[in-house]
Amino acid sequence: MLKRHSMIAKALTAIALLAASQSHAGATLDNVQKTGVLRGVLLESYPPFSFLNGKNQLDGFDVDVAKAVAKKLGVKLKLETPAWEAIAAGRWGSRWDICICSMTPNKERAAVLDFPVFYYNSPAVLVVNASDKKVGSLKDLEGKKIGIEQGSSYESYLQKKLVLEAPNAVQPTYPFGKLIIAPYSNEELAYQDLALGAGKRVDAVISNLVTAHERISKGGKFRIVGQPLYQEPNWVAVGKGDAKWNARIKQVIGELKKDGTLSAISKKWIGSDITN
Incomplete structure (x- = not known):
C-alpha cells in the first residue's frame, strides 16, 4: 500500500510540474x-x-x-x-x-x-596601476588584494570554482596561489581605487579586455598584464x-x-x- 501511495504521489507531482511548465510556456x-x-x-x-x-x-x-x-x-x-x-x-x-x-x-x-x-566573446584580463612595473602575472600578487565586481564570473575565478556552461567553452585554469578578493558593487569603484596606486586599496583588478582598453584609452593610468586569463x-x-x-x-x-x-x-x- 505504501508503495502504491508513493507511486500516486510521484504521478501527482509530475502532473503538477507539467501543468506549471505549460502555464509558464510563452x-x-x-x-x-x-x-x-x-x-x-x-x-x-x-x-x-x-x-x-x-x-x-x-x-x-x-x-x-x-x-x-x-x-x-x-x-x-x-x-x-x-x-x-x-x-x-x-x-x-x-x-x-x-x-x-x-x-x-x-x-x-x-x-x-x-x-x-x-x-x-571577450577575454578576462588582469589590470594593474600603470606605475606598478613588478607584476607580470597573478602569481606575483600572492596575498594581495584583487578588485572585482561582486557576483561576477571574476569572483568565481579567483575562488577557483568558475565552470563555464557555454557549449565548447575552454575551462579556465588557476595558475595562482592565495589571493585576497576585494568585492565592489560596481567595476567603476574598483578602477577608482586602483587609480590611487598599487597597494593603496587594491593591487589589481580583473576586468573584460574591451572595458580595460576603454578605460586606458580614456586616460586611465592602468596597464594590462600578460596574456588573457580565460575567454569569456x-x-x-x-x-x-x-x-x-x-x-x-x-x-x-x-x-x-x-x-x-x-x-x-x-x-x-x-x-x-x-x-x-
Whole structure:
C-alpha cells in the first residue's frame, strides 16, 4: 500500500510540474506583446558596453543590441540598472524579461537562468596601476588584494570554482596561489581605487579586455598584464523555464547576426567584430 501511495504521489507531482511548465510556456513573449514593452536589465557603468553618456542616458554596445532586439520584436525598450548581484541571482519573477548585459554562463547562473544564445566573446584580463612595473602575472600578487565586481564570473575565478556552461567553452585554469578578493558593487569603484596606486586599496583588478582598453584609452593610468586569463563567452540571459521565449530570442539574435546589425554595433563601439 505504501508503495502504491508513493507511486500516486510521484504521478501527482509530475502532473503538477507539467501543468506549471505549460502555464509558464510563452508567458514572457505573451506579456511583451501584450504590453508592447521589453524590460531589459544591464549595468550602469561598464563602458563601452553600457554607461551613462553626456546626456545622462544609457548608451553603449549592450544598449544598442537591446534596442535592436526590441525593434525586431516591434516593442518599446525599458532598461533598468540594478546591482549585478540582483541580476545574476536569477528568479526575476515579473521584474525583467531579458539581460543583454555581458553575462558569462557559469554553473551557478545556469541553475537559475536560461542562456538561449551567444552574442559576443571577450577575454578576462588582469589590470594593474600603470606605475606598478613588478607584476607580470597573478602569481606575483600572492596575498594581495584583487578588485572585482561582486557576483561576477571574476569572483568565481579567483575562488577557483568558475565552470563555464557555454557549449565548447575552454575551462579556465588557476595558475595562482592565495589571493585576497576585494568585492565592489560596481567595476567603476574598483578602477577608482586602483587609480590611487598599487597597494593603496587594491593591487589589481580583473576586468573584460574591451572595458580595460576603454578605460586606458580614456586616460586611465592602468596597464594590462600578460596574456588573457580565460575567454569569456557572453550570452543573452532570460528567466528560467520559458522555452517559447528562449526560442524567440535565439531567433531574433540570429536575424541580427545574419543581417549585419550585430557586426555594425560591434564595429561602432569596439572597432572590430567580436560577435562571431
